[in-house]
Amino acid sequence: MDRLCCFSSQLAGGRSSCGSGKGRSHQGPVKYGFSLVKGKANHPMEDFHVAKFVLYQGRELGLFAIFDGHLGDSVPAYLQKNLFANILKEEEFWTNPSTSISKAYERTDTAILSHSPDLGRGGSTAVTAILINGRKLWVANVGDSRAVLSHRGQAIQLTIDHEPNTERDSIEDRGGFVSNMPGDVARVNGQLAVSRAFGDKNLKTHLRSDPDVTNADIDAGNELLILASDGLWKVMSNQEAVDIAKKIKDPQKAAKQLVAEALNKESKDDISCIIVRFQG
Template sequence: MSQHSSVAGASRPVKEAGFFTKIKNVACLKSSSSSDKGKGGKGKSKSLSNKVSHGFHLVEGQSGHKMEDYHVAEYRKRKNHTLGLFAIFDGHLGDRVPTYLKDNLFNNILEEPNFWKDPEAAIRSAYSSTDKFILDNSMQLGPGGSTAVTAIVIDGKDLWVANIGDSRAVVCERGSANQITVDHEPHAERRRIEKQGGFVTTLPGDVPRVNGQLAVARAFGDQSLKAHLSSEPDVRHVPIDSTIDFVILASDGLWKVSC
């Protein structure tokens, strides 16, 4: 996992202070393309209905690795619905897998035939089929992998969040922060990993790792570890009302930074 951080967020006009104000200020400084990537980037825009604004910010850390984080922050019109699509993909062992996810995961979700009737089932199915494609095409996409946190806002009323790995989504509701994703860490899934023939190492000064390598228990790709990894997402539905101030999506470079 890289030590870069990526942040994407969506918000309604509210007043708040402290940490979240700083995050929003950083993520919404100036207009820019939603597909920018590199050593850093930032931008903001509004939905087609002007009810929800969103922004993003990318920062390259001190690890010496090249940037492997990608993001999506855009709105689309589908079947008379307005969809807000937001995601963070935190890659490792190369950027081909997160690049593929940026370009294809939301398309795969929206093309599921039951998306409008059962968004959760559609998201789960698309995550699974997307991971299968990545594994089947590892010669082209490489040996690496990626975590993911995705958020779909439907007509400004319903928020569907899914994740695998340790990129998180946090909702600010009435001024209080609530994490709505699950960090898929190896120690929490040790029993499943060992049942599938793998192991979890916990060495002094290091984080738990699957087979001594990967610091997350779920990810896209990673063919060499796939027998012991999962690509099953946790999915959460949050109705959007006046109590929801904003949502932040970010990679572990933000949430796990040492102060």
């Protein structure tokens, strides 16, 4: 196996399932913890995650992601294995991270569609975070998994929820429509409850896969970052999540507590949560 393949394998996380774990930076005080619980729907767990620190070209990168699949687990599993590797393959990553992340998202989606007979007809949302040397944070997303930063105890949403009603014009310009049936959420063509996603070949002409990308400088005012699937955010506000997490120093215990709170609030979906704590 060549060096690039070896490094690509290091970037992938283990297969997500019900459980939790934690880790820490080797060069600073940053720690992370995660917790994942299968929802009550009658299908296998469709959430996957990445949470790890790696050394790359003389820098330490914290790589964190949640991939929330629908109609099967093949697409989120593919993203878990390939998306970060594709981002870091971009030659201009260090000089223009935003463009590199956007290009990698689009190229990864193209690869998924070209493998659609093997990966099936499903798709996945994604929220990714790259922490460079514990100081610079780059966050991107497609869909409704979300990243929330705590700054001096105040919740700051770093991502944009890509919902059909908010991107109706884009969907209709592509020849699709948004349904709003009583008792249900808005859906693209009556099917998908997000307006951007990886995969979903049958709907792709009406969907987007380009991410929203943002960045933040991590300083003494930033306590922690929460990444979570919509199984958490459907039942909990950003500030509620921050208020719970900031009281628990161990990020694994904090992630487990957020999942437990979501279950207490009767979330039915798969629930996945990663907490990155920047300070002790």
